[in-house]
Each structure stands twice: as C-alpha cells, then as structure tokens.
Amino acid sequence: xxxxxxxxxxxxxxxxxxxxxxxxxxxxxxxxxxxxxxxxxxxxxxxxxxxxxxxxxxxxxxxxxxxxxxxxxxxxxxxxxxxxxxxxxxxxxxxxxxxxxxxxxxxxxxxxxxxxxxxxxxxxxxxxxxxxxxxxxxxxxxxxxxxxxxxxxxxxxxxxxxxxxxxxxxxxxxxxxxxxxxxxxxxxxxxxxxxxxxxxxxxxxxxxxxxxxxxxxxxxxxxxxxxxxxxxxxxxxxxxxxxxxxxxxxxxxxxxxxxxxxxxxxxxxxxxxxxxxxxxxxxxxxxxxxxxxxxxxxxxxxxxxxxxxxxxxxxxxxxxxxxxxxxxxxxxxxxxxxxxxxxxxxxxxxxx
Amino acid sequence: xxxxxxxxxxxxxxxxxxxxxxxxxxxxxxxxxxxxxxxxxxxxxxxxxxxxxxxxxxxxxxxxxxxxxxxxxxxxxxxxxxxxxxxxxxxxxxxxxxxxxxxxxxxxxxxxxxxxxxxxxxxxxxxxxxxxxxxxxxxxxxxxxxxxxxxxxxxxxxxxxxxxxxxxxxxxxxxxxxxxxxxxxxxxxxxxxxxxxxxxxxxxxxxxxxxxxxxxxxxxxxxxxxxxxxxxxxxxxxxxxxxxxxxxxxxxxxxxxxxxxxxxxxxxxxxxxxxxxxxxxxxxxxxxxxxxxxxxxxxxxxxxxxxxxxxxxxxxxxxxxxxxxxxxxxxxxx
Numbered sequence: 019x020x021x022x023x024x025x026x027x028x029x030x031x032x033x034x035x036x037x038x039x040x041x042x043x044x045x046x047x048x049x050x051x052x053x054x055x056x057x058x059x060x061x062x063x064x065x066x067x068x069x070x071x072x073x074x075x076x077x078x079x080x081x082x083x084x085x086x087x088x089x090x091x092x093x094x095x096x097x098x099x100x101x102x103x104x105x106x107x108x109x110x111x112x113x114x115x116x117x118x119x120x121x122x123x124x125x126x127x128x129x130x131x132x133x134x135x136x137x138x139x140x141x142x143x144x145x146x147x148x149x150x151x152x153x154x155x156x157x158x159x160x161x162x163x164x165x166x167x168x169x170x171x172x173x174x175x176x177x178x179x180x181x182x183x184x185x186x187x188x189x190x191x192x193x194x195x196x197x198x199x200x201x202x203x204x205x206x207x208x209x210x211x212x213x214x215x216x217x218x219x220x221x222x223x224x225x226x227x228x229x230x231x232x233x234x235x236x237x238x239x240x241x242x243x244x245x246x247x248x249x250x251x252x253x254x255x256x257x258x259x260x261x262x263x264x265x266x267x268x269x270x271x272x273x274x275x276x277x278x279x280x281x282x283x284x285x286x287x288x289x290x291x292x293x294x295x296x297x298x299x300x301x302x303x304x305x306x307x308x309x310x311x312x313x314x315x316x317x318x319x320x321x322x323x324x325x326x327x328x329x330x331x332x333x334x335x336x337x338x339x340x341x342x343x344x345x346x347x348x349x350x351x352x353x354x355x356x357x358x359x360x361x362x363x364x365x366x367x368x369x370x
Numbered sequence: 371x372x373x374x375x376x377x378x379x380x381x382x383x384x385x386x387x388x389x390x391x392x393x394x395x396x397x398x399x400x401x402x403x404x405x406x407x408x409x410x411x412x413x414x415x416x417x418x419x420x421x422x423x424x425x426x427x428x429x430x431x432x433x434x435x436x437x438x439x440x441x442x443x444x445x446x447x448x449x450x451x452x453x454x455x456x457x458x459x460x461x462x463x464x465x466x467x468x469x470x471x472x473x474x475x476x477x478x479x480x481x482x483x484x485x486x487x488x489x490x491x492x493x494x495x496x497x498x499x500x501x502x503x504x505x506x507x508x509x510x511x512x513x514x515x516x517x518x519x520x521x522x523x524x525x526x527x528x529x530x531x532x533x534x535x536x537x538x539x540x541x542x543x544x545x546x547x548x549x550x551x552x553x554x555x556x557x558x559x560x561x562x563x564x565x566x567x568x569x570x571x572x573x574x575x576x577x578x579x580x581x582x583x584x585x586x587x588x589x590x591x592x593x594x595x596x597x598x599x600x601x602x603x604x605x606x607x608x609x610x611x612x613x614x615x616x617x618x619x620x621x622x623x624x625x626x627x628x629x630x631x632x633x634x635x636x637x638x639x640x641x642x643x644x645x646x647x648x649x650x651x652x653x654x655x656x657x658x659x660x661x662x663x664x665x666x667x668x669x670x671x672x673x674x675x676x677x678x679x680x681x682x683x684x685x686x687x688x689x690x691x692x693x694x695x696x697x698x699x700x701x702x703x704x
Contacts, residue, residue, distance in 0.1 A: 104613075107609065107610035121604070122605065123605075124602070124698070125698050125700075134615065134619070138609065183605070187608075
C-alpha cells in the first residue's frame with residue numbers, strides 16, 4: 019500500500035453564468051514512503067489545484083466540487099472534517115509554496131511562524147520551542163538562527179525565506195511533503211541550493227516528496243517517478259530514466275523537445291508545442307491534447323483515450339504513442355483506418 | 371522611536387507658524403469685523419473706529435500678528451471679542467465636552483466597526499454581509515442632525531431610556547476639576563456622576579459615530595477580504611493551525627493598517643464636526659461656541675480653535691504613525 023494514493027481526483031469550479039471548469043479531471047497517482055514523485059505540466063494543467071485539494075486548502079466556496087479519493091496512510095483526506103484535517107496538516111502532510119515572500123506573514127517574526135507549528139502539533143512552548151526552532155533553521159542552512167528568529171520576512175533574502183518556509187514545513191517531521199514550484203521565484207543558483215536541501219531532507223528523514231513543477235530540469239534532478247498532467251488528467255506516468263529516454267505520450271515528447279539544448283546549433287529554432295493550454299478539448303470529447311498533437315489520428319476524437327499500462331510499470335493515455343526507439347514505426351494499415359491501432363503485445367488497456 | 375517622536379513634534383512648530391500666518395491674514399479678509407457684530411446697523415464710523423482701536427485692530431496686520439505670536443508663546447490666545455473672557459478659559463470650559471463626545475463616538479465606531487467589518491468579510495455574500503454593507507451606506511448617507519433628532523425622539527422622548535440634552539443631570543452635585551465630566555467623576559470617586567455623564571454621552575455618541583462607523587466597517591471588510599486571499603494565510607492553513615489562530619494572528623493584524631489610517635483621519639473631522647450633534651442635544655461643547663464666534667467675527671476664538679485642531683491633528687497622526695510601526699515591522703520608525 020502506497021503512502022498516498024490519489025484515485026480519480028476531480029475538482030470542478032462552477033460559477034453562475036459561466037461554463038463549469040474541470041480543473042482536475044480524474045487524476046490518479048500514488049506516492050510510496052520515501053519516494054520523490056513529480057507532477058509535471060504547463061500552467062493550468064491542474065497540478066497546483068491537485069495539491070491544494072489533497073491538502074484541503076481549496077477555498078470552500080459555493081460551486082467548488084471535489085470528487086474521488088486521496089488516501090493517506092489508510093485515511094481518505096478528502097472525507098475528513100475540518101478539525102481532523104487541521105490535525106493532519108502540518109504534522110503528517112506539509113506543504114511548501116511557490117513565492118516565499120508572499121507566503122510568509124510580513125508582520126510576524128520568523129520565530130513565531132516556526133514555533134506556532136511546534137506549539138500546535140507538538141505542544142512545545144517557550145524556551146523549548148525556541149530552541150527547537152533555532153535547530154530547525156540551522157538544519158535548513160540558515161546561519162545565525164537565533165538572530166534570524168527575531169527578524170521579519172522582509173529582512174531575509176529570497177533563498178533564506180524559502181529555507182525558513184521549508185523549516186516550518188518539516189518542523190513536525192511530516193511523512194509527506196508537497197512542494198508546489200518551490201524554486202520558481204528564486205535565482206538559479208539559489209534554486210540549486212534549495213533543491214539540494216530538499217533532496218537531503220527527504221533522504222535523511224525518509225519523507226515522501228511530491229514535487230510540483232513545470233521545470234523538467236528540476237524533475238530530472240530530483241524525481242524517482244513522474245506524472246505528466248495535461249488538462250486535469252495524468253497522461254503519462256513513468257520512472258525518471260525511461261520517461262526522459264523514451265517518452266511515449268506525444269505531450270511528454272513535446273515538453274522534452276521544447277527544452278532548449280546547448281548542443282543544438284545557434285540560430286536553430288526552438289521547438290515549442292504548437293497552440294496553448296487553452297486549446298483543449300474536454301476529455302469526454304476525446305483526447306484533450308488532440309488539437310495540439312502532431313500525431314493526431316481520427317481515433318483521438320472518438321472517446322477518452324484509455325490508459326495503457328505496460329509491463330515495466332509505465333502507463334500513458336494515448337491511442338498512437340510515440341514508438342520506442344528501435345521499434346518499427348506504425349505503418350498505415352487496416353488497424354489505423356479503423357481508428358484504433360493494435361496495442362503492443364505486452365501492453366494492457368484499462369478503462370477508467 | 372524617541373527621536374522620531376521628538377522630530378515629529380519639532381516639525382509641528384513651523385507647521386503652526388505657517389498655518390497661523392495664513393489664517394491670520396485670511397480671517398481678517400472676511401467681510402465685516404467684530405465691530406459690526408457688536409454695533410449692528412446703528413454704529414457710526416467713529417464708534418466703529420473706537421472699538422477697532424480698543425481691540426488693536428487699527429494697527430498694521432503684521433504688528434497684530436507679531437503680538438499674536440508673542441502671546442501664543444505664553445500659551446495666551448487673547449480675549450474673546452464677544453464674551454470678553456480669555457479664550458483659553460473659554461476653551462478649557464467647553465473643549466472637554468467635545469473631546470469626551472469624540473472619544474465616545476470613536477469608541478463606538480471602532481468597537482463595533484472593526485468586528486462587524488471582519489464578520490461581514492468572513493460571511494461574504496450572506497445576510498450579515500449584505501446588512502452591514504447596506505447599513506453602512508445608510509450610515510454614510512443619513513445626515514447627522516437628522517439621525518440625532520430621530521434618536522432623541524425615539525430613545526429619549528418616547529422610551530425615556532436616555533436623557534435628551536446636556537452633559538449631566540443638574541440634580542447631581544458633581545465636583546469639577548478638569549471639566550472632563552467622566553474623568554472628574556473617576557478622580558473624585560463620584561460614581562453616580564460618572565454613570566450619569568456616560569448616560570448623557572450615549573445618544574450623541576451614537577449620532578456622531580454613524581459616519582465613522584460606516585467608514586470603518588467598509589474599510590475593515592475590504593481589507594480583511596484582501597488579506598484572506600494572501601498567500602501567507604494559505605501557509606498558515608497549511609500548517610494546520612486552528613481557525614482561531616489563523617484569523618486572529620494572521621488575518622486580523624494584517625487587515626488593520628488601512629483601518630488605523632482612516633481612524634486617524636476621522637478623528638480630527640469628528641472634533642470639528644461635532645457641532646451639529648452638540649446643537650441637537652444641547653451638549654455644552656466647543657461646537658456651538660465656534661459657530662457663534664464665526665457670526666461675531668471673534669478672531670481670537672477662531673484662530674485659537676483652528677490652532678488647537680491643528681495640534682490635535684498632528685498629534686493624532688503621530689499616534690497613527692506610531693501604531694503603524696507597532697503593527698507592521700516594515701514601516702518601523704527609527
């Protein structure tokens with residue numbers, strides 16, 4: 019049993035007079051203890067909403083619907099009442115956010131922002147809490163922690179602020195840490211330091227980490243396995259190496275292909291994926307990526323492409339996946355005309 | 371902090387100098403003068419000139435100003451041309467009433483306005499929100515004197531719950547020390563006098579509080595709504611803090627900055643704007659006195675009043691700046 023099992027998670031925002039938005043549309047993935055799992059995709063693919071739904075942080079507004087399950091260590095987080103959820107948040111499941119400056123309260127010293135977690139979940143107060151907080155800052159690499167505890171967020175540098183946020187997140191040794199684009203707002207050199215710190219922390223404590231990012235470099239450096247999201251669904255899941263070496267879903271291939279490469283000639287154009295995330299179909303009408311896909315066939319628009327699982331633990335949602343290197347490219351044959359290419363022998367389709 | 375306060379107080383000196391010079395010249399440019407108010411239609415030019423001479427108004431304006439400043443340095447604001455009493459004495463007698471009324475109104479406006487604005491924001495789009503937003507619109511629109519009359523008619527004339535006029539029941543024999551009736555009562559431990567003075571403050575206090583209350587409700591509501599959407603509130607939620615801690619520690623304090631600013635601006639307006647309320651409730655404050663002083667061209671009283679109001683404005687805004695730095699470390703003063 020995985021530590022976190024997200025099953026068919028869906029989030030819809032309905033507003034009077036506007037079309038209902040399916041921000042997350044049946045996302046499933048799992049995270050094992052101590053594993054680093056990436057959720058990757060362009061802005062608007064639903065990766066942040068997924069994490070917020072798991073944490074129970076989506077604003078409880080009229081018209082927001084959350085479906086499916088997120089089972090953490092046997093309990094469905096989505097079914098908890100507010101109190102039980104607050105007990106788990108920050109203690110067993112913690113989160114790090116994108117913009118460290120705005121994510122810290124500007125009018126409260128760093129110290130209190132760390133000790134308040136300790137007080138809430140570990141019952142630590144006074145000197146004990148202060149000592150523990152200083153220890154935490156030290157552990158995330160903030161020099162002179164005793165002085166920093168008394169300072170305010172605006173007195174810290176960007177990287178320092180993100181370190182402080184990480185200290186707050188790991189204060190109760192959570193078993194699962196969700197990092198929502200933790201390095202997007204930082205300088206490149208600081209990015210590397212923060213990623214290194216996260217790696218160290220999860221390695222030392224056995225904390226599982228869900229890394230939400232659009233940055234394939236981050237994914238390559240950190241993640242054990244990766245879920246690629248598109249338009250609110252997971253379109254491909256694979257371990258790191260196979261994914262980078264042999265992407266099967268055309269969207270994954272497109273993401274990898276659009277990364278500028280140092281070894282390509284100067285003046286050579288970049289290879290963006292044509293169109294934008296807004297050019298999506300609803301999954302009920304077929305493959306949401308079809309309008310932007312270079313491998314589109316008629317079958318793409320027939321129905322939601324089924325999830326194909328291969329023997330090596332990979333899965334993808336595509337009727338005409340990118341062939342594996344060395345494999346014979348699919349020939350136009352009878353199968354293609356019928357719209358459904360025959361699956362490769364060791365692959366198995368699942369309806370979901 | 372200390373240096374900041376001293377610096378701000380020193381800044382007060384040139385401000386007051388400039389303001390007084392401007393006012394001195396400007397007030398003298400008003401048509402007519404005290405002699406017209408005293409003599410009316412009947413005065414002959416000789417009588418007018420005699421009165422002007424007796425008040426020193428025949429001298430060049432800069433000489434008059436010089437004399438005014440000289441007196442001001444001894445905290446002497448001159449003699450009222452209508453009551454013939456020292457202006458300072460008149461003020462000491464009447465200003466405390468207005469100050470008490472203003473403080474009452476502020477306490478009501480802040481004490482109700484901030485919680486109500488906060489609750490309206492939390493229950494956004496629900497009944498309480500609509501009621502307080504609609505109610506605050508009414509509060510801003512209804513003229514104070516109208517509201518004052520309605521309050522008086524209902525709660526004092528019909529229901530008899532509150533006194534209809536004055537600052538203290540004449541049957542109570544209270545000792546006067548500072549002319550702040552509530553303070554006097556507290557100092558002499560005359561509790562019945564304290565209760566009675568407070569009782570007299572309720573209705574005029576509510577009437578005067580209506581506009582600042584409405585403004586504070588709206589500003590608080592808007593500010594809380596903004597802060598609720600801030601990332602750090604999400605962080606606080608993600609830490610699993612109780613709702614009380616999230617709201618109290620993270621939302622409320624950050625919402626207070628714009629509210630504090632508006633309170634500072636409202637206070638000065640209340641002091642000078644209490645005239646109407648004081649009139650309706652026959653409340654012995656500075657308001658009616660100033661109103662008459664304008665009609666009488668009572669230059670010393672008018673100048674003195676404006677000087678005091680300016681000092682109060684500067685002091686209140688100093689307080690606002692100081693409380694800023696208490697609330698927000700980013701604007702902490704050095």
